Amino acid sequence: MSFPVAYPLILGAILFALGLYGALTQRNAIRILMCVELMLNAVNINLIAFGSTLQAATAGQLFALFVMTVAAAEVALALAIILILARREKHIDIERVNLLRW
Amino acid sequence: MDLSRVTFLTLAALATVSAFRVVTASKIMHAALWLGFTFLMVAGVFLTMGAEFLAAAQVLIYVGAVTTIILFGIMLSEAAEVRGGRDPVAPTTPKGPAIIRRFILPIVATLAFAAIMIFVYSQAPWPDASAAPAGDTVRLLGSALFTDYVVPFELAAVLLLVALVGAIAIAVRDDHKEEQG
Numbered sequence: 001m002s003f004p005v006a007y008p009l010i011l012g013a014i015l016f017a018l019g020l021y022g023a024l025t026q027r028n029a030i031r032i033l034m035c036v037e038l039m040l041n042a043v044n045i046n047l048i049a050f051g052s053t054l055q056a057a058t059a060g061q062l063f064a065l066f067v068m069t070v071a072a073a074e075v076a077l078a079l080a081i082i083l084i085l086a087r088r089e090k091h092i093d094i095e096r097v098n099l100l101r102w
Numbered sequence: 103m104d105l106s107r108v109t110f111l112t113l114a115a116l117a118t119v120s121a122f123r124v125v126t127a128s129k130i131m132h133a134a135l136w137l138g139f140t141f142l143m144v145a146g147v148f149l150t151m152g153a154e155f156l157a158a159a160q161v162l163i164y165v166g167a168v169t170t171i172i173l174f175g176i177m178l179s180e181a182a183e184v185r186g187g188r189d190p191v192a193p194t195t196p197k198g199p200a201i202i203r204r205f206i207l208p209i210v211a212t213l214a215f216a217a218i219m220i221f222v223y224s225q226a227p228w229p230d231a232s233a234a235p236a237g238d239t240v241r242l243l244g245s246a247l248f249t250d251y252v253v254p255f256e257l258a259a260v261l262l263l264v265a266l267v268g269a270i271a272i273a274v275r276d277d278h279k280e281e282q283g
Contacts, residue, residue: 003107006223008151011114013219015121015140017212022125024208030175031130034137037168038121041144044160048153053229058246061153061239065247068163069258073265075168079175080269086179 008049015042029082029092033075040071110150117143130176138169155240 015038022035044064051060086092120143123136141164148157247255 002104003110003150005228006226007107007110007114008147009223010220011117011147013216013223014118015144017216017219018118018121018125020215021208021212024211025204026125028130030172030179031124031133034124034133034172037137037164037172038124038140041141041160041164044156045144045147045151048148048151048156052151052153057152057239058242061156061243062246062251064153064156065159065243066254066258068159069262072163072167073261075171076265076269077272079171080272082175083178083273092179 005049005053008045012042012045012049015039015045027093027095029085029094029097030079032094033078033082037071037075040067043067106150110147113143113146113150117147130180131173134169134172134176137172138165141165141169153239155243 019035019038019042023032023039026032026035044067047060047064047067048057049060051057051063054060082092085097089097117140120136120140124133124140127133127136141160145157145160145165148154148160
């Protein structure tokens with residue numbers, strides 16, 4: 001990296017903030033899932049940047065790799081749940097889903 | 103302004119714009135495609151940070167798999183919109199008491215988070231940017247994965263297997279119940 005480490009960290013913060021805003025405001029379950037993926041990607045940028053700054057590039061990249069693994073598992077399960085929701089309730093508006101309310 | 107800095111800033115600007123479109127695009131299909139573009143730009147950012155293997159994995163897993171799965175999910179669950187209708191849960195400006203919960207609080211939380219983070223990052227006394235690790239990072243990553251991090255590696259394998267079986271089990275069991283009921 002021949003640029004200051006603050007650059008990728010700030011990029012990660014901006015992407016995380018965009019994902020956070022989307023996850024808090026959207027009602028469509030699939031779009032919330034997309035925003036969560038965006039946040040995980042921002043975290044990966046931060047992990048790699050911190051790793052290369054703290055002389056632990058391998059550890060940082062491996063953490064990012066594990067985050068990617070968990071994100072792949074998460075997106076598969078989340079979409080399975082969303083598909084059931086769409087089939088049962090005929091919509092995926094999380095404001096109107098109250099199956100697990102209590 | 104050297105080349106890698108210009109490259110990083112270009113990729114970062116494109117990633118930010120497309121991430122913004124992910125949140126604001128009116129059609130969810132467009133949002134998913136913007137998401138794929140964002141992932142691609144982030145892969146470029148990984149390259150500029152000297153993480154070649156991570157960039158390849160990002161393209162394979164996120165651009166190749168996650169975006170595709172999300173597109174399939176949209177096509178299967180929102181058939182009306184894909185065929186050209188309106189988004190049934192289009193992002194609208196909330197009215198009444200929901201405006202605080204769904205509009206003001208998220209904006210305040212997001213802006214506060216971004217402001218604090220950017221302030222901290224720009225003020226902190228970072229050590230000098232280290233030279234990129236010499237040699238191929240793939241070899242380093244592979245040997246670390248099978249020596250120091252072998253337990254998390256195996257756990258990740260089990261996690262993926264469980265998620266695979268679980269996703270199939272959820273979907274299939276639901277089908278069965280619907281046929282019975």
